[in-house]
Amino acid sequence: xxxxxxxxxxxxxxxxxxxxxxxxxxxxxxxxxxxxxxxxxxxxxxxxxxxxxxxxxxxxxxxxxxxxxxxxxxxxxxxxxxxxxxxxxxxxxxxxxxxxxxxxxxxxxxxxxxxxxxxxxxxxxxxxxxxxxxxxxxxxxxxxxxxxxxxxxxxxxxxxxxxxxxxxxxxxxxxxxxxxxxxxxxxxxxxxxxxxxxxxxxxxxxxxxxxxxxxxxxxxxxxx
Amino acid sequence: xxxxxxxxxxxxxxxxxxxxxxxxxxxxxxxxxxxxxxxxxxxxxxxxxxxxxxxxxxxxxxxxxxxxxxxxxxxxxxxxxxxxxxxxxxxxxxxxxxxxxxxxxxxxxxxxxxxxxxxxxxxxxxxxxxxxxxxxxxxxxxxxxxxxxxxxxxxxxxxxxxxxxxxxxxxxxxxxxxxxxxxxxxxxxxxxxxxxxxxxxxxxxxxxxxxxxxxxxxxxxxxxxxxxxxxxxxxxxxxxxxxxxxxxxxxxxxxxxxxxxxxxxxxxxxxxxxxxxxxxxxxxxxxxxxxxxx
Ligand SMILES: Cc1cc2nc3c(=O)[nH]c(=O)nc-3n(C[C@H](O)[C@H](O)[C@H](O)COP(=O)(O)OP(=O)(O)OC[C@H]3O[C@@H](n4cnc5c(N)ncnc54)[C@H](O)[C@@H]3O)c2cc1C
Ligand code: FES
Ligand code: FES
Numbered sequence: 001x002x003x004x005x006x007x008x009x010x011x012x013x014x015x016x017x018x019x020x021x022x023x024x025x026x027x028x029x030x031x032x033x034x035x036x037x038x039x040x041x042x043x044x045x046x047x048x049x050x051x052x053x054x055x056x057x058x059x060x061x062x063x064x065x066x067x068x069x070x071x072x073x074x075x076x077x078x079x080x081x082x083x084x085x086x087x088x089x090x091x092x093x094x095x096x097x098x099x100x101x102x103x104x105x106x107x108x109x110x111x112x113x114x115x116x117x118x119x120x121x122x123x124x125x126x127x128x129x130x131x132x133x134x135x136x137x138x139x140x141x142x143x144x145x146x147x148x149x150x151x152x153x154x155x156x157x158x159x160x161x162x163x164x165x166x167x168x169x170x171x172x173x174x175x176x177x178x179x180x181x182x183x184x185x186x187x188x189x190x191x192x193x194x195x196x197x198x199x200x201x202x203x204x205x206x207x208x209x210x211x212x213x214x215x216x217x218x219x220x221x222x223x224x
Numbered sequence: 225x226x227x228x229x230x231x232x233x234x235x236x237x238x239x240x241x242x243x244x245x246x247x248x249x250x251x252x253x254x255x256x257x258x259x260x261x262x263x264x265x266x267x268x269x270x271x272x273x274x275x276x277x278x279x280x281x282x283x284x285x286x287x288x289x290x291x292x293x294x295x296x297x298x299x300x301x302x303x304x305x306x307x308x309x310x311x312x313x314x315x316x317x318x319x320x321x322x323x324x325x326x327x328x329x330x331x332x333x334x335x336x337x338x339x340x341x342x343x344x345x346x347x348x349x350x351x352x353x354x355x356x357x358x359x360x361x362x363x364x365x366x367x368x369x370x371x372x373x374x375x376x377x378x379x380x381x382x383x384x385x386x387x388x389x390x391x392x393x394x395x396x397x398x399x400x401x402x403x404x405x406x407x408x409x410x411x412x413x414x415x416x417x418x419x420x421x422x423x424x425x426x427x428x429x430x431x432x433x434x435x436x437x438x439x440x441x442x443x444x445x446x447x448x449x450x451x452x453x454x455x456x457x458x459x460x461x462x463x464x465x466x467x468x469x470x471x472x473x474x475x476x477x478x479x480x481x482x483x484x485x486x487x488x489x490x491x492x493x494x495x496x497x498x499x500x501x502x503x504x505x506x507x508x509x510x511x512x513x514x515x516x517x518x
Contacts, residue, residue, distance in 0.1 A: 050234065053233070055230055055273075075231070112328055112332060113333055118258060119262070122255075186328070187328050187330065
């Protein structure tokens with residue numbers, strides 16, 4: 001099943017997928033052993049200078065929304081799976097799981113990134129920011145307000161990733177044009193087709209100025 | 225989707241990375257941005273037993289000017305190239321090309337070296353690198369060498385890199401005076417990759433004729449190529465609309481064009497001609513602006 005899904009991989013896409021796959025198999029040596037064996041065994045000894053990590057569980061420290069988290073996981077665990085399955089931080093969603101749809105978008109050092117296509121172990125030492133940071137439960141980032149006001153979500157499954165992409169985009173382009181918004185957010189897909197609402201939400205949130213957390217309309221502001 | 229298990233190595237120096245890559249041979253793979261490799265591993269199209277992550281080697285990520293040359297480290301991200309002020313003035317074709325790659329998320333992680341090493345037939349960098357006559361540095365325990373771009377792309381997903389070599393840098397000439405560049409791309413509507421991408425560099429003579437033209441084309445065949453017939457049809461000629469049109473007609477000469485659901489071989493070849501003409505026109509316009517401006 002995985003293989004079938006594999007053939008529709010979003011890639012170059014200009015050869016039929018079977019021939020690409022056949023090529024990969026045949027050309028494994030050219031590309032440096034793409035299809036190395038199945039064994040779990042790690043054959044070569046670890047270099048003295050560089051510690052080999054895994055393939056079994058290893059300690060991983062992730063700094064998420066300003067807090068350090070120590071967990072044990074295999075090196076093959078993606079940042080998305082680490083967040084969702086190991087840390088119960090479930091805002092980022094898994095949809096395509098291969099860097100296509102943007103539902104898993106988080107910020108790494110302030111840059112929007114597909115967390116499904118980054119290893120958690122690679123993200124150590126970096127500042128990871130998730131959708132959870134945009135609200136304290138009572139107050140919300142202006143982007144979230146603007147999403148509500150502009151009907152920018154329907155089923156809502158793409159929304160956390162979209163909101164993170166919008167926040168990161170606005171941090172870099174505080175006064176964007178509509179064209180910039182469209183190009184800047186092209187990494188996120190919405191099956192419900194809420195793009196129009198999202199674009200307007202970004203423009204409205206830009207007008208709200210700074211990127212602070214603010215109270216929802218009509219709600220008591222606990223912090224003021 | 226989850227990859228096969230692997231051992232993860234994060235060397236801090238290039239020499240250490242080179243040693244690990246040689247040690248693991250066909251069992252190992254270099255990890256750069258991971259935006260081609262991780263999806264391939266999840267689909268089990270690649271199952272290395274060892275990943276050598278070169279992302280932590282700080283002196284592989286840089287953009288440097290050295291006289292008339294630009295040198296870029298292999299792990300420099302597409303985004304860093306897209307937003308480099310140095311490159312916007314010294315080699316604008318690079319930021320222009322970088323800005324056309326995927327989307328913001330991809331550009332934040334994907335690297336120039338990773339794209340070249342992967343050599344996707346619809347990747348954007350190969351076209352620009354060919355048009356700029358860049359050279360690609362490969363380092364192994366056996367030493368280092370510079371591979372001319374024209375010799376680098378061998379076949380579908382295959383390059384001149386040997387199994388024990390790490391791609392470490394790309395060097396290319398800065399934009400000369402009286403010259404202009406352009407990269408024009410038709411994005412695949414779903415994947416964003418290039419259905420066709422044409423990178424042009426034109427250098428004008430003192431009398432305004434085309435002294436030299438270089439055309440790199442991606443997306444059409446199994447690998448990116450230089451459109452030699454277009455180049456020779458332009459060299460030494462004055463750039464009339466008719467001549468550009470006639471020269472561009474050779475953009476897919478001798479290329480075994482791909483066919484898929486989105487574009488037949490015939491349509492792809494047509495696109496190659498159209499995008500080549502547009503890229504040349506744009507490069508010419510920019511070359512003329514720069515020439516008049518000084
Ligand atoms: C949604 C999506 C859209 C995309 N759209 C585009 C697009 O429009 N245009 C485009 O050009 N690309 C596109 N890409 C591909 C993207 O640019 C990748 O980042 C790039 O192809 C690979 O670079 P990387 O740094 O991620 O390499 P990795 O994925 O880490 O590695 C790719 C391959 O190269 C090898 N490798 C990497 N670095 C080195 C090195 N220094 N020396 C030796 N071998 C090395 C690896 O072992 C692996 O085999 C897209 C990717 C995604 C996920
Ligand atoms: S789940 Fe990561 S991009 Fe779709
Ligand atoms: S709101 Fe349903 S996928 Fe976007």
